[in-house]
Structure formats: structure tokens, C-alpha cells
Amino acid sequence: MTGRTAGRAPAALLLLVLLGFFLSAGVATAPPAAAHAELVSTDPADGARLDAVPGQVELRFSEGVTLGAGYARVLTSDGERADTGTPTVAGGTVTVPLRGGLPDDGYLVTYRVVSADSHPISGAYSFVVGDGELVPAGAAAGGDATDPVVATALPLARWLGYAGLALGVGIPVLLLAGWPAGWRSPGLRRLVTAGLGAVAAGAALTFLLQGPYAAGSGLGSVLDPALLGSTVTSANGLTHLLRIVLVAGLAVLLLPVWRSGTAPARPRVVAGAVLAGALVLAVAAVGHPVAGQWPVLAVAAAAVHVAAMAVWLGGLTGLLAGVLREDAPAADLARALPPFSRLAAASVTALVVTGVVQSVREVGSPVALVTTTYGWLLVAKLGLVLLLLAAAGISRVWVQQHLGVHRARPAGGRRVTAHAFAATGDPAVEAAVDPAVESAAGARAEVQARAAAAERPALRRSVLVELAIALVVLGVSSVLVGTPPARSDVAQPVDVTVPLETAAGAEGSVQVSVDPATAGPNTLHVYLFDEAGQLTQPVEIRVTFTEPSQEIGPLDVELAPAGPGHYVGDGMAIPGPGTWTLAVTVRLDEFTASTAATTFPVR
Template structure:
């Protein structure tokens, strides 16, 4: 950011530090809101449930809306054969898997892989048993495919290329409109913009192709699989991604006559270009984490502002390096363009800072998550690089001030004026106009002396651009990483219906605090059909971690009042996705069950 300012700390940097300090201080008092990421909330039948008859269907409920997409939902018998009808359906956050009729008493495994609203796959498996048989090992019966390592690497790489190309393809024309109108005649700017927009379209197509294998856990060999292409094409993610590529190509086509003309566009043309550019920015923001969870419209709008500010700032850096800062450039061009760019860049960085902090509060949730999750550590690395960018921008400002500054007399003393004065219109009476004109003349002389040696400024901006490229890579990694607020340890507090062979029979309220590996406290409240605290003949609570083949582990409960039990110091051996199952026996012949899965960090 080659902004021009007085010798004082950069305002965006101060704003960033103030906002972060305020968030960290608030986080000491209270945790922020949880961000979006789908998790399994409850199942029917529950994990480890023992039923008297085969249910007609299996139901899984998630914490947010999901879709099957390129995933699957199956129920398998003891030998791994499918026993569902193949007609699994999703309605918002609930997945329903109908079962075939006349199934025998046996153990059954439910296995699923669904796509969350933020385009990430969620998978798992669990077992239940009908009759007196032995409970099957879900992990042994249903092997869940992990993401192919090549696909997992290629997808964020495609996003990174798309982000960088968007900054060039949109940011360079923005720089020309706002700071360097004469640049519309530059062939270098034309090639840079056209290649950037073409790369945006190519990266969008590549991202579209990779999403199917990523969602299905398949390799690069299935990149053109018709079923996966159809699945991605019918999803909001796929349509939005293809829309971004199409808008970039249309924008490139509309710019062709402007490049041939070599003059700045007229107001109506600017409006059309702005609409298309805003469409590219909006389709970039309207995928991933912003569209999932609470207040998606607000989150998408904030992200769109963040992306737009990034485009303007980094595109300006590219234009400076490729077109403006080169030997032999006219002194008057620098004197006019740099002050304009100063104001635009400062506004862009301020917008980046504010929207970045808003995004962090939503996706991270609490300051503790910054240092306890992968998302938090990547975000901290990005923050450190942004601060480095601002430091490099400060060096650029000092260079510009030293080479383009001037002294303008005023009543009562002398005043140091930066290059912002070069573009200032004459105001006031006739006596002031000659002063401004003289100031511009002296500035032009100073600028001509500086043009012969722009190498120091060019090197500093090259450092900015290099660091910015790494920031874009980290941003692409954040898009594919579950938000910190969804992965940090959160206390469990849920009420589940108790299921028996005769249907629902009362409910159980469970709480686990803090839901971390080690000692925890569990409270269990049992209610009858009328919502009154109930006292059963027997109560059993177990913990299971299917993926690590741990459990079931019995939880030692102590009575704490009518219908209330507590397990103080209950030990959870390690991190993972644990399932707590409750079995309530009202009499010798009737038993009800409930279960839920929860993450342990």
C-alpha cells in the first residue's frame, strides 16, 4: 500500500490493534457466538440402542442444514450388505434413511457422509441392535473414505489462484479508474487485467471440478465423473462458483472496446463494469463459512466488503509494480496518481481491518479458540503477515513523503505538506491560487528528480505484494478449515426423547461440562411423558468413541435429587467425537434409550 501520510503510526494498524484488544478484553468476560459448522446432534435409534423390533427408518439430526450431494447415507447389516431402500432424503437439518421391510433381528450399522452448508463433508458411523444379538463394530463394518491428499491440496491451491487473479483482474481496472486514468492506454494494464479475469474463470472451473471428489472422498480420477459433476452442479456452491467464472468472462469481454479506445470509460460504462465486478466479489463471498450458521446475509455482506477491499488494495499494488513504477515514468503522473491511491488504499485497509475483526469474532467465537484450534493458528499467522504488510506500507509512505513532499508558506509560519496537496483544487481567494500553483510546480521539480530512482519504492511494494500472496494462500486455507468456534470445546446441554419399542416415552436432559479430555461433570435429568421428574427402576449411561474403538464406558452416577443424577469428575480419555447413550429401564420388561454425539477437544 503505497499510501502517503504524515510521520505517524498508520491509522489502519492502530485501528486493527484497538479492535483486537477490545475483542480480547471482551473475550475474557464472555465467549462469543458459535460459528457455523454442521455436527451430528441426535440419532434415532441412538448409538448402541437395543430395540425389540426393526424400525421403519433411521433419522439423524444435525446442528445446521446439510445435503447429500456427492455423499451417501446407508444402513448396513452384519455382513456389510445394504438394508436401506436407497431413498435417503434430507429436509433442512434432518437426514432420513428408510429401511427395507421384513429385516431380521440383528445388529445394524448406520454410515453417512453429508455436505454441510459451508461445502465441507461430515461423515461418521454408529451401530444399534435389534433383539438379543451382539452389537456390531461400526468401524469394522463401515470404512469411511478420507479426503484424497491430492484433492485436499489442489482445492485450496485453486482457491488461492482464484483470489490472486481476482485481485489483479478487478483491482487493476479499479486502480485505473480511481488513481491513474491515463493507464487505460497501457497495453501492460490490458494484458494484466485480461489474464487476471481469464484466470478467475479457470480457477472457478477447477474449483467446481474438485468439489465433487472432495465431497465424495474420491481421487483426481473422478474429476470428470458425471454423477459428481451433476451433484456439484445442482448445489448452491457449484452454481455460485460457475456464476463467478461466467461474470469474470463477461467483464473481460466488455473491457475489450475500452482497451482499444485507450481512454477512461464513461459514467454509464463505469456503472456496468462496477455491477459485474460487484457480482464477481459477491459470488466469491457467498460460498463457504459465511452462508452457513446464523445471520448468513450479514456474514456474506461483511465478507463481500472484505473481498472488495482486498481486491482494490492488492490490485493497486499489481498496477503500481507493472505499470506505474518503472524508469522513465512522467513526474506529473506520479504526482497525480500516488496521492489518489493514498486515499483509496487507506480506505481499503481500514475496511479490511474492520471486516476482518467481525469475521474473526463470528468464526473464532472466543479468544481462547485462537490458540487451541487449527483455524485460530492459521488466522494468527494471517494477522502477523497483515501487520508486516502495514509495516512495509509505512516504509513506502516515508519514501514518497521524502521525495514528493514540499513546504508551503502560510500565515503565521511554515507547514509541511505531503503529496496529497498535488491534487488539491485551488480554494479560497485569488491570493491562494498562486501559492497552490507554485507548490505544484515545486512538487513537479522534486518528482522529476525522484523518478530516476524509483527502485527503493518498487522493492518495498514488491515485498508487500509477496507477503500479500502468502496472505491469500492462508485465506484459501481458512475457507477449507472448520471454524474455530465449531471445533473448540463447548459444554453439552441437550434434551433427548427416550425411544422404546412402543415409541417415545419421556425425555432425558444431559449436560457435560466442559466437554474436554480429562475430568468433566455430567448431569442427568429424567422426565416422564407429562414433563415431571421421574424415578426409573434402573438407569445406565455409557460413553463410546466409535472411530477409536473405545467403549462403551460406564458412567458412575450418584443420585442428586428426584429424577436427577450427577457424575462429578467423570473422565473422558481423549479427544474425538464421543457418543453418550442413556438406557432407562422403567420395569423388568420395558426399556427406553437415547443418545447423542458431541465433540471433545
């Protein structure tokens, strides 16, 4: 039930074609943006061999992170803690201070930090001091995984919140739009109350699970005071608590309305709209929209997307539990369907537009759409939405053929409008209606009521199909929220500057770029800078790359000079995906050698 006339079917098809066009064009031309933090560089570098133990370890991420319930640790080869004090976080840089007097050894750095989108990022790497042996980074991999029960419970909690929002907000919108008699329905009252309770329960569960999710622990730690403390001080945790407060406010506002069984007065409607709008915004302002580029636009688009979902699905549920029941008056069915059809049309348009905006932002390229988990989930969601639109089209055509606005010509010859809503229930308004118009409207309303009663079983089946598909769409959306965006999960070109280290300390820097940082042929650019930041020419340069966890390398890169201090490795072949370490060894003169290394993902 998503259109205004039966002739809008071609328009709906055109809308889908435009959706595909703008999705392809927008995704192909969108600027680079991260919505999920990635480790950019480390100091010391992965696999580096140092002459002395550094005073600290630095981890640099592509965007701001927090430790929250996570950690950043440095371990010796025996598993003993080499760090001391509390790690500090400044934007996207995590600094871990080390103890003094540490021996020559292999050191393992492990971390689990929380990105701005509330998702944890974990990993490990190692470096060596003196004659120690390199500790395999895979030795810490087992402690970095998210607990499977927590990973399953979080999407379920989100699904519960989304479904509850549809009931708690969508049904009242349906009643306000054109079915005031619905305020007297005990069934709808129970649904709205249950929906608001589900929103609060989903928010509470997500709040409790965020700590174990960030820390990588199990359900047994949901009430851990330290984890609860880290969640309550985070923006994500406060947003979920705000949802519970807003739900309580809506419940208090709706209670007298349900008791009276009449439509709320305008001040109460305005107050309810403010609270409902704030609740929708609180649902939207978590996860991917708040991270990366364009956060204001992303949160606004997500809020419109969530509101459109709630109005459409809540309205469907309200119709099914109200006017589509066999014992419901046929006149109520004829009265409620046309305004909901207009609401649904606006909701679908909003869903399509905001869906395109979100897809462009979170996917980033056509390749990411078909090579990442997020991309395939998005494709699955789009397919389900197309099925949903097809099911809705069946009901839409019937509604607009039988219950739309029509013109009638009374005996006097003047054209008048006959509509199912001509009888407003307001004596002052009805007294001003032309008798011919009133007669035509009454006759038309009676015909519409009979048609609605005759087709009620078919409409009920169609709405059940819509609602069943919509619940699956909500499930996919709940998983998407917790999945790293395709843009950050697909290979990105590497462009990083790292210091050149010698026995005496830093001796300038090296800028390294690897494009496209995928398995297979790549192009490598190396620029050498002295301490003053000027390009400098070395006596000798060597570049190698390794994958420690797979025991691949070191593999030499053939370089060609491309100018002062600039070298190119065209056709550098990376054997396969993994976390690769690229090392640059430079001899600036006969006696001085320096090294630099950086780590980058290949997918």
C-alpha cells in the first residue's frame, strides 16, 4: 500500500531503476572515508629489531579510538607484562609506557580498542630488542575474538529495539493520520505498550552487552562494575540510557490517551512528536553514522531512515491488528487504508533516498559491494526490500482502485468530490456541506465499505506477507549495524610516513605508498627525506615485505629510481591476503644504515 494511483506502478519501477543508477554512480565516485578505525602504523614497527628497549609503544589508528573496556599491552616472550601504568589515548594514537630495565628479548604488542562507531578493533604484532627472537603475533590471536554468544545477542537486542520502535511510534502515527477510532482499541494499546517496552529492553540489553563486546569477554561479565563503568561513560552507553528515559516519557504521555479512548489534544500531540523524534534520533545516532566523514548528514539520513521504517512497519501492524480483523467495522477499514497508503508512499521514498546516502557512505566502491560481508548483506537487504515493494504493490493497486478520491456529478450538474472521509464527525463542518455532495459522499463511503469487507481476507494475506518480509529486513539491518562497513573492510591504498631509525636515533623519514594494496600486482613508491624534510639520495636502498603469521618472506622488491630520493617498484607482486610488513633499509653513507617499517592489511 505505497502509492496514490494505480498508474503509479511505472513510476515505482522508474524509482527502482534510478536507485540502481545512483547507487552505482554514487558508490563509484564517493570520496574516501573511513567509518571504522584501522591501524595505520606503529612505533616500533612490526618485525623491527632494535638495539635498545624503547620507553613506550605507539599505535596510530585512522580515526579516534578509546580504550573503554579494551586494552593495550606489551608482553615479553615468556608472557610477562612489559608495560607499566595506564596507556594514554590522544585522538587516534594509543601510547603504552614500558618498564625500565627490560632485557633483550622478543616483545608482543596486543591491543583491543573501541572505534568511534562502538565496534572493537583488535590485533597483535611483535618486535625484537638485541639478540632476542621474534614472538609470533599469532600467539595472541585467540584472546582477541568476540564471544560468540555476545556476538549473537547484540543483533537480537538491536532487532528487538527496531521492532519495538515500529510498534511504539508507527501505530500512533497511523491513528493520528486518519483512524481516530483506533485509540479505543485495547489490542492496539497493548501493542504500543509492548513496543515501547521492547525499545527499553533492547536499549538495556545493548547497554549491558557493550562492555563484554568491547572487552572480548563472555556473558558472565555483563554486570562487571568495571565494564559497566566504561560503558556508562561512553557516548554509546549514554545514548542507550537516553532511549530508556524517552520511552518512559512517551509512556507517561500516552497513558491518559489510552484511558480516555479519544485522540489526544494538540499540545499532547506536539509533546509526543518531540519525544518520538528524539527517540528516533537516539536510535540513529549510534554505530556507523557517528564515525567517519559527514557525521551530521549521516545521522540525519539514518534518523529519517529509522522514522520511515517505523511509520511503514508500525502502520502495517496496526492495520493487521485493527481494521483487518474480521470483527472490525468495514467503515473503519475503508477510512484507515487511504491515509496509510499516502504515509507508506512517503516512507518508501524516504527509505530509498536515505538508503542511497547510507550505501554511498558505507560501501565506497562497486568492488566492496560484492567482496565484503557488509556488501553482501546490503545486497540481500535490497533484494528483500524489492520483494517487500512487490507485495505492497498488490495492496496499493486495490486501495487506489476502490478507496481513492473520485468525482461525482449530482443532479445540478456541478462536479463535486466524493471521498470516504467526507463525513468528518464535526457537526459544524457537516452542516456546511452541500446536500448533493453529502449524498454522493455517503453513497461512495457505503460502496467503499462493502468493497473493503469483501476484500479483507486478501488484503490481510498481503499485509501478512509484507510484515513477514519486513521482520527479516529488520534482522538483516540489525546485523549490518554490527558489521564493519564495506569501505573499511576492503583493501585501501597505503600512504604512510615513518621515521628512519639508526643506532643513534631518528635520521629523517621515509614515505611509502602501496596501491591498490591487494593480492597481486601493486605499485610501490618510496620517498626518502632527511631531518630537514628535504628529499635525499641514499648510497643504497633495499625494500622487502613479509607476512610473519604465514611465514612468508622476506621478499625483495625491485626498485627503479624515479628522481632524487624517489624510487618506484612497479609490479610489486603480493602473494596473497594477510597483514604484511614492508621494511625499508637505507644506507645514507658508507658507515650509516637506517631502517623503517610499516604494517598494512591486504584483502
